[in-house]
Amino acid sequence: MSREGYQIPTAQSSAPGASSTQVSRADDNMGTTMTYMCGDCGFKFPLKRQDNIRCIECGCRVLYKERTKRMVQFEAR
Amino acid sequence: MAPSSGRRLASRTKEEPEERKIVGINKETVTNTVSTDYPDNFIDEDHAWDVDYFRSKFRVEWHENNEHEAQFSLIGLDASIANAFRRILIAEIPTLAIEKVFMNNNTSVIQDEVLAHRLGLIPFTGGKKGIRDWMTYLSKDADGQDLCFDHNTVQLSLSVECTKNKDAKPDETDPTKLYHNAHVYARDIVFQPLGDQEKWFSGDDIIRPVNPDILIAKLRPPQVLDMDLHMHKGIGADHAKFSPVCTASYRLLPTITITKPILGDDAKKFQECFMPGTIKLEKVTRQEARQAGSGYEGHEGENKAVVANAMYDTVSREVLRHDEFQGKVKLGRKRDHFIFSIESSGQWDSDELFLESVKVMKQKVGKLRQLAVTMVTENSI
Numbered sequence: 001m002s003r004e005g006y007q008i009p010t011a012q013s014s015a016p017g018a019s020s021t022q023v024s025r026a027d028d029n030m031g032t033t034m035t036y037m038c039g040d041c042g043f044k045f046p047l048k049r050q051d052n053i054r055c056i057e058c059g060c061r062v063l064y065k066e067r068t069k070r071m072v073q074f075e076a077r
Numbered sequence: 078m079a080p081s082s083g084r085r086l087a088s089r090t091k092e093e094p095e096e097r098k099i100v101g102i103n104k105e106t107v108t109n110t111v112s113t114d115y116p117d118n119f120i121d122e123d124h125a126w127d128v129d130y131f132r133s134k135f136r137v138e139w140h141e142n143n144e145h146e147a148q149f150s151l152i153g154l155d156a157s158i159a160n161a162f163r164r165i166l167i168a169e170i171p172t173l174a175i176e177k178v179f180m181n182n183n184t185s186v187i188q189d190e191v192l193a194h195r196l197g198l199i200p201f202t203g204g205k206k207g208i209r210d211w212m213t214y215l216s217k218d219a220d221g222q223d224l225c226f227d228h229n230t231v232q233l234s235l236s237v238e239c240t241k242n243k244d245a246k247p248d249e250t251d252p253t254k255l256y257h258n259a260h261v262y263a264r265d266i267v268f269q270p271l272g273d274q275e276k277w278f279s280g281d282d283i284i285r286p287v288n289p290d291i292l293i294a295k296l297r298p299p300q301v302l303d304m305d306l307h308m309h310k311g312i313g314a315d316h317a318k319f320s321p322v323c324t325a326s327y328r329l330l331p332t333i334t335i336t337k338p339i340l341g342d343d344a345k346k347f348q349e350c351f352m353p354g355t356i357k358l359e360k361v362t363r364q365e366a367r368q369a370g371s372g373y374e375g376h377e378g379e380n381k382a383v384v385a386n387a388m389y390d391t392v393s394r395e396v397l398r399h400d401e402f403q404g405k406v407k408l409g410r411k412r413d414h415f416i417f418s419i420e421s422s423g424q425w426d427s428d429e430l431f432l433e434s435v436k437v438m439k440q441k442v443g444k445l446r447q448l449a450v451t452m453v454t455e456n457s458i
């Protein structure tokens with residue numbers, strides 16, 4: 001279904017045909033960051049691959065990844 | 078013609094005795110449930126189907142006709158036909174419903190697919206002529222790709238953001254006052270006219286939810302819903318959301334026959350065995366009390382139980398549980414009297430729905446007739 005088409009949002013859009021391992025390695029090298037939200041205080045901040053999984057404001061270890069900005073299609077069934 | 082061929086003389090009766098049409102309802106059994114009015118079932122009786130005879134016997138009686146609920150009786154037809162109408166009503170009359178959800182954002186606690194499913198079930202209405210005559214089913218191209226046009230797709234949008242209400246009192250606990258858009262209702266869905274749709278769906282005919290107060294989701298700051306919705310035409314056989322009825326059902330007319338007089342306190346108890354309005358109490362008249370063998374002798378002025386309106390009976394059979402009524406009452410149902418109850422979900426009026434079911438049936442019969450004709454002609458070659 002539509003969920004199969006889901007891809008983790010990346011700063012650069014991956015070209016079709018590029019294998020996923022290549023893409024993620026490229027991301028690592030570039031140090032692409034993702035924005036996360038603290039589960040406790042709600043603070044939004046970017047996090048790199050090596051960073052501690054920890055809120056930089058309050059130290060809470062529960063972080064939420066942001067929802068994809070892409071449109072996702074569903075059948076109303 | 079040979080006697081075994083089943084052809085009968087014209088003088089043979091078509092009329093079926095009334096008592097044969099009664100389904101017997103007993104304490105623990107139900108008897109006489111199957112139709113018997115077909116050819117060669119009884120000696121000297123012709124029950125071959127005949128359109129003129131059917132016309133002379135068939136009746137329709139209306140009991141209630143509101144916009145969204147209708148009750149009427151179809152009298153003098155077979156269960157197979159009545160059931161066909163019921164099934165067409167539920168599964169084969171087209172309606173417009175949300176079919177695709179393009180989720181741009183949904184940070185509410187309801188999962189995308191659950192929300193999409195909820196949206197699909199919301200009944201919508203709008204300009205009837207536009208929906209029925211102008212709108213068509215979704216078409217697909219050779220590759221199976223949807224071809225969306227103004228005459229087969231209705232676009233809606235739902236875009237709501239929950240925010241804090243700065244004017245709320247500090248001790249406020251009601252979330253609808255504490256926040257803006259804490260509750261998202263069906264009325265928050267906005268119609269986006271495309272192409273010629275303005276012509277068919279504007280003013281009173283705008284595409285809108287039948288019940289604007291349907292709760293879709295509850296939000297808290299800073300949750301957001303943002304989506305585009307596509308409606309298509311479909312039928313209930315495909316998905317229940319396309320069914321134009323909440324319920325479409327029938328029951329057979331109950332019959333209550335009091336075979337021996339029920340008098341005094343027994344009559345009161347008898348009345349209480351049925352739904353209100355089914356049984357009424359009448360005084361035994363002088364004339365009845367004088368008549369020998371009537372069972373009323375010497376009971377002048379006492380209450381007696383009389384059937385007021387058997388239609389109110391739920392056929393609970395409560396009366397059969399009491400010894401004092403043993404052998405005094407006979408319960409049953411009329412096998413050719415169908416009390417239909419149609420509850421519209423809002424896109425059609427309930428009485429239109431039945432007429433539409435007749436139309437669909439006619440189309441199906443027309444198709445079948447053509448097939449039968451080609452089958453006969455092809456075989457004869």
Ligand SMILES: [Zn+2]
Pocket residue numbers: 038039040041042043055056057058059060
């Ligand atoms: Zn935090």
